Amino acid sequence: MSATNSPTSGPGCPDHDHPRATAPDPTDARHPAGPPPRTEQWTEQWNELVTRALLGTDRRPAHARDGTPWGPTVLLDAAAVHAVRRRAGLCPATAGTLPDRAPEDPRPPLPPAAHRRLAQLLADRTGGSPGGRRGTAPDLTELIPQWLAAANRHGYRAPAALLPPLLDAARARTDLRPHALVFAGPRGRWLAGQNPDWRFALRDGAPQAALRGGPGGGADPDAVHALWEEGLFTERIALLSAVRLRDPDAARDLLAGTWSTERAEDRLMFLDTLRAKLSGADEDFLEEALGDRSRNVRATAAELLSTLPDTAFGRRMAARAVSCVGLDRRCGGLSPNPGGPSLVIEAPYECDAAMQRDGVVAVPPTGKGERSWWFGQLVESTPLAIWSAKLGGRTAREVVGLPVADDWAADLHAAWCRAAVRQRDQEWARALLGVPTAPPSDTTGTDSPAERSKLLATLPREERASWAAEFIASHGLSEAFQLLGVCAVPWAAPLGRAVVDALDIAREAGSYPWSFSGVMGLAERCLDPGEADRLEVLTTTEDEREDASPGAGGYWSEAFQRLVSTLRLRAAMEAELEATGP
Amino acid sequence: MLLSHEGESARTTDPVGRAPAVPADAEAARKRAERRAARITDGARELEERLADLLRSGLAAAGQSGGDHWEETAARMVDSQAPGLAARVRELGALPSSGPGWPVRMLEECGLLHLLNTAWLHRDRLPEPLLATVRTRVGLPSAPVGPAVRDRWQVLAQYDVPDGKIVTRRVWLHGAGSGRTVVLLSYGSGGRAPERSLPVGAVLEAELTPHPGAGRRAELGPVFGAPEPAPAPPVGVSPAEALAGYGRALGEDPWSQRQPVVLEAVIPIPSAGRWQLADEGTGAALPIAGDPRSRPGLWRLGALSGGSPVTVFGELGPRGFAPLTAWSAGEDDGADRREGAGPVETVVLT
Numbered sequence: 001m002s003a004t005n006s007p008t009s010g011p012g013c014p015d016h017d018h019p020r021a022t023a024p025d026p027t028d029a030r031h032p033a034g035p036p037p038r039t040e041q042w043t044e045q046w047n048e049l050v051t052r053a054l055l056g057t058d059r060r061p062a063h064a065r066d067g068t069p070w071g072p073t074v075l076l077d078a079a080a081v082h083a084v085r086r087r088a089g090l091c092p093a094t095a096g097t098l099p100d101r102a103p104e105d106p107r108p109p110l111p112p113a114a115h116r117r118l119a120q121l122l123a124d125r126t127g128g129s130p131g132g133r134r135g136t137a138p139d140l141t142e143l144i145p146q147w148l149a150a151a152n153r154h155g156y157r158a159p160a161a162l163l164p165p166l167l168d169a170a171r172a173r174t175d176l177r178p179h180a181l182v183f184a185g186p187r188g189r190w191l192a193g194q195n196p197d198w199r200f201a202l203r204d205g206a207p208q209a210a211l212r213g214g215p216g217g218g219a220d221p222d223a224v225h226a227l228w229e230e231g232l233f234t235e236r237i238a239l240l241s242a243v244r245l246r247d248p249d250a251a252r253d254l255l256a257g258t259w260s261t262e263r264a265e266d267r268l269m270f271l272d273t274l275r276a277k278l279s280g281a282d283e284d285f286l287e288e289a290l291g292d293r294s295r296n297v298r299a300t301a302a303e304l305l306s307t308l309p310d311t312a313f314g315r316r317m318a319a320r321a322v323s324c325v326g327l328d329r330r331c332g333g334l335s336p337n338p339g340g341p342s343l344v345i346e347a348p349y350e351c352d353a354a355m356q357r358d359g360v361v362a363v364p365p366t367g368k369g370e371r372s373w374w375f376g377q378l379v380e381s382t383p384l385a386i387w388s389a390k391l392g393g394r395t396a397r398e399v400v401g402l403p404v405a406d407d408w409a410a411d412l413h414a415a416w417c418r419a420a421v422r423q424r425d426q427e428w429a430r431a432l433l434g435v436p437t438a439p440p441s442d443t444t445g446t447d448s449p450a451e452r453s454k455l456l457a458t459l460p461r462e463e464r465a466s467w468a469a470e471f472i473a474s475h476g477l478s479e480a481f482q483l484l485g486v487c488a489v490p491w492a493a494p495l496g497r498a499v500v501d502a503l504d505i506a507r508e509a510g511s512y513p514w515s516f517s518g519v520m521g522l523a524e525r526c527l528d529p530g531e532a533d534r535l536e537v538l539t540t541t542e543d544e545r546e547d548a549s550p551g552a553g554g555y556w557s558e559a560f561q562r563l564v565s566t567l568r569l570r571a572a573m574e575a576e577l578e579a580t581g582p
Numbered sequence: 583m584l585l586s587h588e589g590e591s592a593r594t595t596d597p598v599g600r601a602p603a604v605p606a607d608a609e610a611a612r613k614r615a616e617r618r619a620a621r622i623t624d625g626a627r628e629l630e631e632r633l634a635d636l637l638r639s640g641l642a643a644a645g646q647s648g649g650d651h652w653e654e655t656a657a658r659m660v661d662s663q664a665p666g667l668a669a670r671v672r673e674l675g676a677l678p679s680s681g682p683g684w685p686v687r688m689l690e691e692c693g694l695l696h697l698l699n700t701a702w703l704h705r706d707r708l709p710e711p712l713l714a715t716v717r718t719r720v721g722l723p724s725a726p727v728g729p730a731v732r733d734r735w736q737v738l739a740q741y742d743v744p745d746g747k748i749v750t751r752r753v754w755l756h757g758a759g760s761g762r763t764v765v766l767l768s769y770g771s772g773g774r775a776p777e778r779s780l781p782v783g784a785v786l787e788a789e790l791t792p793h794p795g796a797g798r799r800a801e802l803g804p805v806f807g808a809p810e811p812a813p814a815p816p817v818g819v820s821p822a823e824a825l826a827g828y829g830r831a832l833g834e835d836p837w838s839q840r841q842p843v844v845l846e847a848v849i850p851i852p853s854a855g856r857w858q859l860a861d862e863g864t865g866a867a868l869p870i871a872g873d874p875r876s877r878p879g880l881w882r883l884g885a886l887s888g889g890s891p892v893t894v895f896g897e898l899g900p901r902g903f904a905p906l907t908a909w910s911a912g913e914d915d916g917a918d919r920r921e922g923a924g925p926v927e928t929v930v931l932t
Binding site: 050056057098102161 | 633689697829836849862866881886888
């Protein structure tokens with residue numbers, strides 16, 4: 001047989017990997033003259049060959065017309081002819097359902113260098129550096145959130161080919177999701193709809209459609225209502241959050257409409273969406289929620305009410321709290337402040353039904369006394385302005401400075417901290433934070449790192465940075481991590497300098513850099529990239545002093561090299577995104 | 583399947599490909615070649631016996647007995663200095679565990695292997711181009727012949743196929759003037775990547791010398807100037823035309839499993855089972871070979887398309903199409919030129 005035999009393709013196709021087409025291609029010039037063999041015959045022959053090959057010619061012999069038995073070689077000859085014929089006769093399959101087209105994305109494409117950088121950041125994500133946070137190379141995965149935020153600030157469109165790794169990264173890390181999904185844009189959502197692995201990206205899809213489907217691109221009230229009534233829980237919560245941001249009252253009305261039919265755990269989640277854009281208009285609804293069957297719902301409603309100024313709830317709580325706190329004007333005696341007045345606390349003796357209705361939890365956690373537990377809850381829900389009125393017009397700082405009798409100071413101050421954070425009261429936050437340079441023995445401010453950082457978060461960004469800088473300059477880095485976490489990025493110059501100086505002091509003191517790895521990591525991400533040149537001097541390894549820990553100098557210089565190279569990388573990334581033109 | 587070696591031998595001739603012209607050496611070389619051909623002939627005969635035994639006892643029995651004896655046969659083919667036959671035998675051994683429908687695939691491959699053995703054993707009766715193809719398929723090294731072709735070559739794809747200790751790098755090029763599509767092969771061993779790397783999507787002015795036969799292999803000669811970005815995606819065909827072209831190519835090389843094809847204006851259809859590349863107008867489609875999970879690049883293809891037609895280059899074989907590179911739709915119709923749309927994007931899918 002010759003391999004050049006032109007294989008014959010009949011109309012239609014044998015049954016193989018490519019599904020059969022319905023019609024032959026009329027332009028196919030490979031039909032020999034005369035009637036072509038019928039496809040059915042070819043298929044029949046092939047199927048017979050396969051059967052015989054499976055069973056073996058010993059068990060299933062066949063004979064040619066003249067009676068000679070067909071051995072395996074004849075079978076192989078036939079198989080060769082058929083194999084080439086079947087391949088040459090392949091026809092296209094019938095296309096499945098075409099996907100919809102992705103909506104247009106009018107945003108401009110990334111500059112080429114930024115495009116390459118993103119590819120590198122996403123490719124590095126899976127690699128992971130061996131041996132954890134060591135060596136001098138920047139940790140690229142930690143820079144992805146920053147890069148995405150910057151790209152969104154510039155309003156770029158994500159490159160199509162990088163959408164798969166971008167969605168994979170967002171799937172693995174929830175902290176990337178908000179920025180990643182904005183950046184991925186309409187094509188990212190379209191792609192996520194094709195792959196079940198990326199379903200997370202669609203959770204706000206239906207709500208977005210309902211909110212844009214109306215006339216003129218606005219909300220479509222019918223679609224919103226239909227989705228609210230019939231949607232999945234995740235869709236409903238996304239819808240409620242989205243509506244809340246556009247029209248707070250409409251969101252509350254949606255929720256009020258179905259409130260009584262929702263399950264307790266859903267009510268809790270829905271109630272939580274009202275945190276955004278909370279205002280006095282929500283008071284009646286929240287007041288009603290205080291009567292809820294679920295204790296968690298009641299507690300959340302109370303907490304939300306306590307963040308609003310001038311509510312009936314606040315007045316009720318204030319009346320209870322104020323009755324527990326007295327001003328002792330006697331001088332001397334047992335008072336811790338011989339020269340002046342002090343506060344005397346008389347905590348509640350019971351937690352009555354009215355208190356419980358207002359969200360006070362009756363049973364304390366293990367190890368906490370009932371009365372101090374109730375007292376703390378009353379004070380944290382009381383509008384802070386009351387105290388000034390009650391205590392002779394003293395300022396927040398003066399009130400906080402008052403001595404407290406009988407070891408009640410910690411409870412009272414902790415409750416005030418929670419109140420200041422809830423009510424975002426800057427004057428009280430400053431008073432409770434106290435002076436950043438105060439020695440540890442000074443008890444006017446709070447001494448809990450968690451409370452400090454929450455209070456600090458209520459202050460304007462410059463003030464946050466300078467307070468943290470002064471605190472670090474006086475107390476070093478051991479309690480600074482949470483404070484740094486609430487400071488705005490990039491760090492203001494004084495804060496950056498304070499952190500670097502503190503790291504330098506720690507090095508001088510002979511400790512190892514990994515004791516400060518948390519702060520180091522933050523510094524890599526948050527220091528102003530412009531500081532890189534000033535830090536260069538710290539990357540050298542100094543001669544070891546006798547009292548230094550062995551090898552510490554080398555590790556420090558490595559850590560500072562990584563800091564500098566990360567800062568340079570961040571500067572480069574920002575410059576790449578700034579680039580204009582092709 | 584699609585990423586098999588097709589008998590391409592890693593033994594290359596000297597870079598220029600000229601046979602050394604020293605008479606004494608020529609005589610020795612001729613003797614060596616004769617000895618090797620005799621060995622291959624022994625190997626092909628032995629393989630024919632193996633295939634006959636297989637069909638006497640039946641594929642079903644072979645499917646139960648595992649692939650060890652195929653491994654042994656493959657080693658015998660390596661000893662016979664026929665690496666092309668050895669590679670095909672190894673693939674044959676893997677087929678019984680390749681999922682439903684394997685007997686059909688196994689019989690096809692047995693038939694084609696038998697065809698190759700037969701062609702080698704009767705090579706004195708083959709016309710020249712087919713003889714060259716058969717020599718390459720059994721694994722004999724070939725040398726580039728004939729005049730060099732100077733052209734502007736567009737780099738369509740570059741990818742590496744690991745095979746034991748050796749990595750084969752395949753680079754597909756398309757000549758704008760000659761219209762030829764050729765493949766450059768280079769090798770890396772000991773875990774190192776092959777040296778030469780060409781930028782996919784670029785165009786370079788260069789001379790290439792083709793190898794004989796239907797294998798489309800060529801050697802890269804001198805390159806003139808630096809690679810430039812290609813002005814446009816390559817021109818392509820529809821799925822139906824691609825299959826017709828594959829059919830014609832089988833006439834010259836019945837063992838071809840990797841026909842280079844540029845598909846124009848096809849829409850990828852994602853699916854959990856098997857992706858397709860569809861021609862929007864006719865509803866004809868090519869299946870993408872293999873399990874989608876083994877081709878992570880497919881989602882890049884889907885993302886690039888966004889449900890709109892794209893140009894895709896890849897290799898077409900009996901099990902479907904293996905996409906290697908894709909280009910976003912060109913903005914040739916100025917009517918809907920989008921604001922802010924960049925130049926054509928080239929995406930590597932391997």
